[in-house]
Amino acid sequence: MGKRNPQPWLVGDELWSRIEPLLPSSPDGQRRPGRKKALEDRKVLCGILFVLYTGIQWEWLPGELGFGSGMSCWRRLRDWNNAGVWQRLHEVLLDELRATDRLDMSRAVIDSSHVRALKGGPKTGRSPVDRGRPGSKHHVICDATGIPLAVTLTGGNRNDVTQLMPLLDAIPSIRGKRGRPRRRPKEVYADRGYDHDCYRRQVRAKGIKPVIARRGTEHGSGLGTKRWVVEQTIALLHWFGRLRIRWEARDDIHEAFLKIACSLICWRRLQPTLR
Template structure:
């Protein structure tokens, strides 16, 4: 119970987001985050009661689940991660993810507050959100539906897929067991911080 109380108290105090932002800033100093990739991965939630930030997953026979949303820089370091219901459309989460990216200081100059380019797959193909991304001053490279030979973005978007693979190393993040959404978000941000810390330690 002591561990549970500490987890809940630190979550309410905002410890985990601050730790994740701090580690992301340190990791991104190695290379300015001019190129970002975003994506989402659904995960089941076996709890009968469901809970906040859950929804019926259309591709999983309507079972209840959640989804991890992630935006990573060109080196695969996650700069922002969120939790949403499994029924939320990918494209609606693009702007919140971009706005969640913290300012990152490079080798010289003022902290960078936005990337140059964002890469996204077909799930983010919508003219309205293309305009919203452009209004933020970010160039968008988003795959278009109906492209005959594919978008070719996979040669660069693999870094965000690798970031999701690293998150799956943590068994706690493969399935959402927590009914409280903020508790699972705490584990998600802690996982991102640990991955970044391991990357920094290996440099």
């Protein structure tokens, strides 16, 4: 087993080669007289990842790291998210995972997790598991091995089942092999929180078999041996310090961090094939 990278926020050449083509071009030659040259995109990205990994507040980003100010990194994160960079990066890495036979779409697994939202904002609500404090939910769908396929953000008071269809719809068209892109898993596994027959019918209408635990039934169905992978994926997402608690009042900034984290989990899965 290799040693853990003590500075995982530093972007290596291989990862940068995937990200750089996705970034919107900068308007070279249009700087105003007297203004400083914009910091290199790669250094700014390292600053964004430093905040994601450590959970540090933007204004506390150490200047000696050379990643620019926290506000500069925040603006670039916002602009790149608006340009769809993080979603496209996730799709690029999913394509590579499929091309290397590391993606298993024989089934997908879905679950959610609560996080506190200390500053409130859109997509928050009174959390039933945190004494009614403001909270949000991370809803995740992954493949049979735990690779994240899509993630959504809602208020902490939203019922899990309301995100079943949005998550299935959010799975991108995954290329990487000849023929038609793959978008639908053969089956979708979920716990009792998704036990509604009307949603089962909607899942079947998409050509997907729903395997959802029934309320009031005893344990022993064997579903847990398939569903544990999504719990592992959620644990990996919350390993990033910035995702354990929602600090952003703006939901789009928190969603940007979620998409970057999904991409980084996919990137780690690719590493054995790149050595």
